Amino acid sequence: MERSGAESFVAGRGHRALSVLARVQAGWRRWREDRACRRHAIPDTLWQLTLARYPFLSWRPTEQLIRLRRLATLFLTQKEFSGAHGLVVTDEIAVAVAAQAVLPILNLEGGLHLYAGFVGIVVHGDAVLVPREVMDEDGVVHEYDEELAGEAMQGGPVMLSWRDVEAASEESAHAGWAYNVTIHEFAHVIDMASGGANGIPPLGSISARQHWAEVMEAAYTDFCARVDARCQTSIDPYAADSIAEFFAVSVETFYVQPLELLCAAPQVYRLLADYFKDDPSRHSAP
Template identity: 50%
Template sequence: MFKWLRGLRAAPAIPDAAWQATLTRYPFLAERPAADVQRLRALAADFLRDKEFHGAHGFAITDEVALAVAAQAVLPVLHLPGGLDWYGDFVGIVVHSSEVVARRKTMDETGVVHEYDEVVAGEAMDRGPVMLSWQDVLASSLTAAEGYNVVIHEFAHKIDMRDGAADGCPTLPPGFGGHASARDAHAAWRAVIQPAFDVFREQTIVAERFGGEPPWLDPYGADSISEFFAVACEAYFVNRTRFGEEFPPLLALFDAFFTPPTR
């Protein structure tokens, strides 16, 4: 599994055949500008050099698996200052063959603890590893029209959690949006994403409870603003056109963050 990359200070280029196979399987990568695809390839090689893949319950980590994850994981940080530094809080990536049943525990407003099982396709742990279902990673090759991508979802969580809080607002660069202070920049970000989340959540509730038309994005995004951010990032990167039609203010906001102007 790309063992020839491990431990090298400078990552060699990914073999042409492996790279072309990845672009063919995930067309939303190949459809980007040529300069982006070239940078994506180099960044994916760095990712493979720095991260460690583990197969759960006997699942085999092949070159195909590792490269598929790497190529999609680096897409959100392709133009971010610092690049892979955004993923610097972890090394391990655990891949299961399919979805996983995770045990959850929550406390309600009255202090009562509730335990339940949740089926998950992926999970990003704060300052810990990322877990992915290979079945769902593969599905990302076919679900761009729905804006679905489990790899981007989980790595968007990593970007969101970089400052320690999964609140739907990543760490913003100095001067973001023309704001002098980080507090003002954060407030401006919230002023765009919060109304979008509120409308989406209302649409999801109406669809689920009263049979209304379901929103385009994965309804899982209605769980919290951090989940909404991750779900929105999926759609932004794999189906920009439809995302822009559904969320024009978010498109402008994400463009300003994920593709900052060259200084």
């Protein structure tokens, strides 16, 4: 239906009023965030220790590290840490988790909303053994213990093993592929922000979801074939477990060993680079 000039004028005024309101709200939010960052500032020494522990953070330009520190501070004011089995969650532990958790959302406008679905982060001293059951093709149930270094669930909390968080860089060097339990679990959180864990993060349109699914499924199928054929892979073979794990391991590799992902799965690298508005290969080690 054609709109009359009067209707357009009313609609225009309403639109301007909304944009003024949006600017006021954005200013108010910025003021509250600035105040939170001043009150809960991460001490310099602790921040430098955290950067030194995780080279893929310290490689970043100064401008990005300033934003990362601010985002990590805001993350810390919004989340509640608890230690399991007597573990005391120190500032060192909380800042190590926060600095890595916010890396994927560093360049996303209002990126913290992707983590709004949960509050709690439970830190264990070491990996946790969880009893599991699986039924084989003959209907026989097998019981086993699964060792978990981390776990993310819809609605939270996120569980992490401090030993694995702390030793991520050494574990990567030892394993020969990227290993970072913090980024891995928060990639699952981002995935689940659009509903279930299906390897598809929140996207703005149906066509974007279709494109994402096509690229990831093609790369996942190719990767599984390589794992089944026992070919050497440059990303963790655990990624073959499911499309959700393929997404989480890809994100982990994208940030920690970006050149490996760029070589192994360039389509996936470009998909993640577009989504996260980031190009970690520019900041990797020489």
